[in-house]
Amino acid sequence: MAITTLPPLALYVHLPWCVHKCPYCDFNSFELRGAIADLEYVDALLRDLDFELPLVAGREIISIFIGGGTPSLFGGAAITRLLDGIRARLCLLGDCEITLEANPGAVEAGRFAAYRAAGVNRLSIGAQSFRGEQLKALGRVHGVDEIGNAVALAREAGFDNLNLDLMYGLPQDNLTGAIDDLEQALALAPAHLSWYQLTLEPNTAFHRQPPALPDDELITAIEKTGRELLARHGYTRYEISAYAQSGRRCQHNLNYWQFGDYLGLGAGAHGKLTRPDGTIERRARLRNPRSYQASAGQADSVSVDRVGRAEDLRLEFLMNALRLTDGVPRDLLTERTGLTLEPMRGAIATATEQGWLGGEPETLATTPAGLNALNRVLALFA
16 A cells, blocks of 8 residues: 555754763763854754755644753754744744753753744753752752752743653662652643653663662552652653643654654754655764764765565554554554554454553554553564
8 A cells, every 4th residue: 555645744953962971871962072063053954954855845844852962052042043944944833842952950041031032832851850869870960959940940931831851760769769759840840741761771871880770569669659640640641651731742752653754953863754655764864963064964964774674664653653552543554654454463463362452443552551561562563
């Protein structure tokens, strides 16, 4: 079957610098040495976008996510130039969600106000913990008081759509401390919470020298207690680690999980684009910021990988879609890939018998047990 309608299209922009590389971080980020040449980097981003424009001509952008690194290290003038340049080149949906990540240790009132004036309408603040000893263990450059200060400054600047990133399962963690972290986050009443377990990723300092982390029994207790607390405060879990107040789900991330398209700009950024003939491409930028800036806008700055095998596409679709608590319509696979579920009927039946898949007949959705065993569910389809 052929794809008859191109998927929704989002834009991801990567700003790779940070004050300090956290020991758990596996993102393409680099410690800042000296002053940041933010305007020069933005000019490279716009050259990069000019190169990609023929691939997305006529398509509307539903969301923009400016991530890093620590994007809040960039001045208001740089973010203004970036968003003005994007709007001059692309058509943005009328209510386009525009998110910028901020570190509580790298914020100021004037900068937040400038971001808001530039068009940013959603902030994601990396709190991670409200315990000083845990922030130190995680290598964070901010203190506990700076989290509340960042939220207050954001609201004063006119932001009402705020996300807080928060971790659990930290080194030497315990149930009381993890739930206290969550309670302090809820006291700030963010519109959205990303509450996720610390994992030891390859090529990180924590992976090379692992800290002592909680066992599975404690993690289960933290998750159960925390999810009940979040529900009582009106936060709906809609993805493995995402919780939102009514109407505040992150549209950019939903597009990823529903197998939408996204254009990636910046050092190390990745993108997924569906071509008019139905071909799906993965496009990746050079990881080193200096090399990226030197080559942005040229063909050798981008590597392209065409996703050709049907089984790979089906599995990748499921790896995203089954993260959602509501699941997706079963015909979305065909809509987004041109493929059918037919070769997966046996695996679907097995997962359903195990109590891992449920929902309405026309929906492909994991049960709570399936979410907790998602790797085992996906293994059935591999």
